[in-house]
Amino acid sequence: MEEYDRLMDINVKGIFLGMKYVIPVMEKQGKGAIINTASSAGIRPEHSIAVYSASKHAVIGLTKGVAIEYANKGIRVNAVCPGGIVTPLFHSVGETLEKSGYVPEEMSRVRMGRHGEPEEVAEAVLFLASDKASFMAGAIVSVDGSLTV
Structure with a gap:
């Protein structure tokens, strides 16, 4: 339960509270762009990290729901879904999977040939965040080298 609460607090409650406090400021401005960070695991679940x-x-659900609620107020809410990005977390996940005895096929077979x-x-x-995305709201943008395709 501690690990469950920790993950939900960081990954969901953190996003919720961030939007809760920034949206009133954006409403006063009459515009804004919120970009939440989800994950390729939010599109396609992975073994050992349910x-x-x-x-x-x-x-992703919060992003889409809030996007619907605030699109008519000039506030665009979207999310990026990274997957297989070379960071310290990426390395620790690989180690965790190896210790669990399960390493997904895609860990060794990256479609684009690199992470x-x-x-x-x-x-x-x-x-x-830019005006070039001015007609995007509720978009879930994968940045994962086609992992979730």
Whole structure:
């Protein structure tokens, strides 16, 4: 239960509270862009991380629901879903999976021949925050090298 509560607090409650406090400011401005971070695991669950996956599914649901509620107020809410991005977390997940005795096929068979870089996720976030994405709300943008296709 402690791990469940920790994951839900960080991944879901954190997103919810962030939106709760920024939306009133954006409503006063008459515009805004919120970009939530979900995960490829929120699109396609993975072995050994069911609670993490559920929390990221919740982020996608919150993103879409809030996008519907605030689109007519000039507030765009979207999410990025990174997967296979080379970060310290990426390495620790790999170690956890190896210890569990289960390593998904996609860990060794990356469709694009490489894992992603943090800068590639940052570019997607910058795009969603920009006026170039002015007609996007409720979008779930995968940055995962086709992992979830």
